[in-house]
Amino acid sequence: MEPINSSFRSRFHSLSLGMVALFLVISIILFPEQAFQSSLKGLKVWWDVVFPALLPFFIASEIMMGFGVVHFLGVLLEPLMRPLFRVPGAGAFVMAMGLASGYPIGAKLTARLREQELITRTEGERLVSFTNTADPLFMFGAVAVGFFHDATLGIIIAIAHYISSLIVAFMMRFHEPHGPATPPPEPDPTFVLFRAFREMHHARLKDGRNFGQLMGEAIHSSIQTLLLIGGFLIMFSVLIEVLKQAGITELFSSVIGGLLTLVQFPSELSGSIIAGVFEITLGAQAASQLPNSIHMAYKIAIVGAVTAWSGFSVHAQVASILSKTDIRYTPYCLARILHGIIACWITLLLWNPVGDYIQSNSTSVPAFFQEYPVTGWDSIAKQISFFGWKMVSIVLILVLLSIFIRFIHQIRTKQF
Structure with a gap:
């Protein structure tokens, strides 16, 4: 009986995928103008924002991994x-790059660590669940300033996003508790910095590539990944538009509106949720366009939820990147759902003590939070400098915490 059920599921899966592909093709034929314009919109976002913003970090991360900085x-x-x-200490590199640069660099670097066998499959599933986060430029620049015209709102969005990400990270440590783990380093009396430099030197010698070869392969790999991301952006932009033209989004919106009413949320938020399920930018934009009768706390809570969820477009990118390894997509998807729920809850929880204070004292914040580099090729140097210093700051904070923990551990070891 089991082989029959397995065969039925396989055939049903094939039929479902075929029907989805057929629906997409027919929709493009029925709405060619809308499909073309949405395709251009996705291409513009990729070329003006994603490509110049992520390319330097993809190349730099590949070079640093080749030179043993991760070790x-x-x-x-x-x-x-x-x-x-x-997760091993090498995961801190992925964490710092992910927090500074945003989607999908956390997934890209996690896959690279797995390919180099620096982490196990279980550790990779834990790592990618909390390192593939939104970047500060999106939360402050695109959402807070671009959509809501108030940079101070980006503060509470970012606070909720990163706190909920750390909560998810701690919860995911219980994912497959008996799963395989990389062995911890052997006790070594050598000073920690000397050991770190020694491991970096050995890793560079083991890699064996000179700077020119490493740079060329880093550029080739980075551009391939960015072309893949661009294809997903364009296709999901078209998919969202044809679903809207076919009236399917309105159907889903009415169902979700009823569910929102049950949990005492305004049903008008359903449209922004539907858009955010597919693409975070469209979801945040839809939330900003809701009428003023809906309290700002609900709008920002939905923005926090869809930002943490990240949209099917990012999910497809992550699934494609992880498919080159044995890291499974399902734990990542469940972690994103959990992240979205927690981010929404934390936003509402912090709104009264934090949100009202920030908005009432907005004049004291712009010097730090509003000077974000604009997107596009003309400001690529400013973006590299801005996010590069953010990444360095995150790494330094993590190093200081690690040194403090190591110091406390040594004291306790001597006492006992």
Whole structure:
């Protein structure tokens, strides 16, 4: 009986995928003008924003991995990452790059660590669940300033996003508790910095590529990944538009509106949720266009939820990147759902003590929070400088925490 059920599921899966593909083709034929314009819109977002913003970080991360910087940070940050998140210290590199640069660099670097066998499959599933986050430029620049015209709202969006991400990270440490783990480093009396440099040197020698070869392969790999991301952006832009033209989004919106009413949320938020399920930018924009009768706390809570969820467009990118390894997509998807729920809840929880204070004292914040580099090729140097310093700051904070934890551990070891 089991083989028959398995065969039925396989055939049903094939039929479903075929019907989806057929629907997409027929919709493009029925709405050619709308499909063409939405395709151009997705291409413009990719070329003006995604490509110049992510290319330098993709190349830099590949070069740093080739030169053993990941191994260097792994030795320094092992006392922090393994006890808290049950991942090796090398995961701190992915965490810093993900927090500074946004989707989907966390998934890209997690896959690279798995390919180099620096993490196990279980550790990779834990790591990608909390390192593939939104970047500050999107939350402050695109959402707070671009859609809501108030940079101070980006503060509470970012606070809720990163706090909920850390909560998810701690919860995911219980994912497959008996799963395989990379062995912890052997006790070594050598000073930690010397050990870190030694591991970096050995990793560079093991890699064996000179700078020119490493740079060429880094550029080739980065552009391939960005072309893949661009294709997903264009296709999901078209898909969202044809679903709207076919009236399917209105059907889903009415169903979700009823569910929102049950949990005492305004039913008008359903449209922004539907858009955000597919693409975070469209969801945030739809939330900003809701009438003033809906309290700002609900709008920002929905923005926080769809930003944490990240949309099917990012999910497709992550699934494609992870498919080259044995890291499974399902734990990542469940973690994104959990992240969205927690981010929404934290936004509402913090709104009264934080949101009202921020908006009433908005004149004291712009010097730090509003000077974000604009997107596009003309400001690529400013973006590299801005996000590069953010990444360095995050790494330094993690290193200091790791040194403190190591110091406390040594004191306790001497006492006992």
